[in-house]
Each structure stands twice: as C-alpha cells, then as structure tokens.
Amino acid sequence: MNNGQMGHCSPDKRLAAVCGLFCPACTLFIGTNEDPERLKMLAMRLQLPVEELKCYGCWSDKRSFYCREKCKMTKCAAEKGIRFCGQCTEYPCVELKAFQVQMPHRIELWKSQERIKEVGYEKWYAEMIELYSCTECHTINSAYDMACRKCGTTPSCNYVRLHKDDINQQSSKLMLQV
DSSP states (O other): OOTTOOTTOOOOGGGBOTTSOBGGGSHHHHHHHTOHHHHHHHHHHHTOOHHHHOOSOTTSSOOOHIIIIIOOHHHHHHHHTOSSGGGSTTOSOHHHHHHHHHOGGGTTHHHHHHHHHHHHHHHHHHHHHHHHBOTTTOOBOOTTOSSOTTTOOSSSSHHHHHHHHHHHHHHHHHHHHO
C-alpha cells in the first residue's frame, strides 16, 4: 500500500469481499497494512492479541479472527463455487441479512452486490476507491473515520458523508453495549 492512496492500483480480487465489503476500507485492514497503532488500540479494546486482528483481505491467506472464525459467507461461496453472494440462487440469504444489519460499515452491501453484477468487480472496485477516499488527499478511510485519518478533512469520505447519522446512531448503541 502507499499511505492509503489506492487511486492508481489495479483491482485486487483478494480485497473484494464475498459479502460486498471493500477490504481496504476496513479498520482492521488499515491497521494491518498502514496503522499498527490502530490495530493495537483495537486489540486492547477487544482484548485479543494483535496477531488475531491482522488481515490482508477477504480472499488472502491471512484474515482476522472475525473473518476466519465467524464469517460464514466465504466458506459458503467456496462450497457453491461462486465469488460473490449476489451470484447465489439463495441471495440474499438469512445469514447475509443478519450480517448486514449488525454494523454501520455494512449499510451498502445490497448496493455493492448489485453493482458487482451490473458492472463487474473491477468497475465496482474503482467506485469503492472513490466512495472511501478523502476528497482532499485521496487516502482511503474506514466508515468509522469521521475525519480523514491523514489530513483531517471532514467528512473523511463520501461513505461517511452519506451515512454519518446511521454510523453515529449505531456506534452509540454499540458503545452502550460495551
């Protein structure tokens, strides 16, 4: 990675999650590849070893504990011989529906699956870079970065601009549960 700026990178299938998430905008991916302090903070909050949080993408050899142990979509897709959930005859299944409503960074899963079907993962990938990039410095941010993690621009990206209220509301609920 080059400081979170992926504007000139070609699409990497390992970073296009089966569920429709864009791995480079994942806080664990960012922590693993660019911001080890972020990963340490998350490890302390979750009371897990840093090594358990490291992730290089949905289809990589090194995935976080969540993607390895809790995610059922990757295994299901592999068993069915498909690349994305939207290619499944059971889409959207109960598992994917439950997954989608749990966290604010999953708000656009249905839209992502539709775009992948409509334009292919390569064009969708370019759209995701645009959606999660800071308009000023072009750094890819996560849905939880309200300000750009490099230059401080607010909002950090168009995803946050579009979903700020939902992110804040759901994040508040999650903080009450901790």
